[in-house]
Amino acid sequence: MRRSTEMAREFPHCEVLGVDLAPVPLPPESLTPNCRFEMDDISLGLSHLKGQFDVVFARAIGLGLKDFRKSLADVQECLRPGGILIWIDADFDMYSGWPMVYRPFRSSANPNGSCAQRTLYGKLV
Numbered sequence: 001m002r003r004s005t006e007m008a009r010e011f012p013h014c015e016v017l018g019v020d021l022a023p024v025p026l027p028p029e030s031l032t033p034n035c036r037f038e039m040d041d042i043s044l045g046l047s048h049l050k051g052q053f054d055v056v057f058a059r060a061i062g063l064g065l066k067d068f069r070k071s072l073a074d075v076q077e078c079l080r081p082g083g084i085l086i087w088i089d090a091d092f093d094m095y096s097g098w099p100m101v102y103r104p105f106r107s108s109a110n111p112n113g114s115c116a117q118r119t120l121y122g123k124l125v
Contacts, residue, residue, distance in 0.1 A: 004016050005030070008031070008035030009032055011034075014034060016036070017053075019040050020040075021041055024037040024039075042075065043071055050077050051077070051080055054079070054083050056084075057087075058088070059088045059089070060089055
């Protein structure tokens with residue numbers, strides 16, 4: 001939310017939309033006219049925002065997503081042609097050894113897989 005208001009002040013000629021799961025605890029008078037917020041769960045998709053933005057910025061949201069790769073694709077769909085996605089987050093794939101080898105998550109089909117990898121991907125079974 002702070003990033004959205006900072007961007008709106010820095011670029012008054014641009015429209016800024018902040019999206020969050022919870023209501024934004026900012027008094028309306030502290031917002032610039034070019035900044036607004038929407039309460040939304042991006043895990044449910046973003047079809048209503050498809051093709052609307054030149055720049056999308058996302059930071060530290062990956063662990064809260066039900067399906068990281070689907071949400072990443074949904075966010076990319078929000079860009080206009082030639083748009084830029086800036087996503088700052090952790091790497092959710094686990095590797096081990098050297099050279100690094102991808103560690104798939106543990107499952108009944110892969111009992112030697114990584115329990116931590118399974119947790120990161122929300123695979124609880």
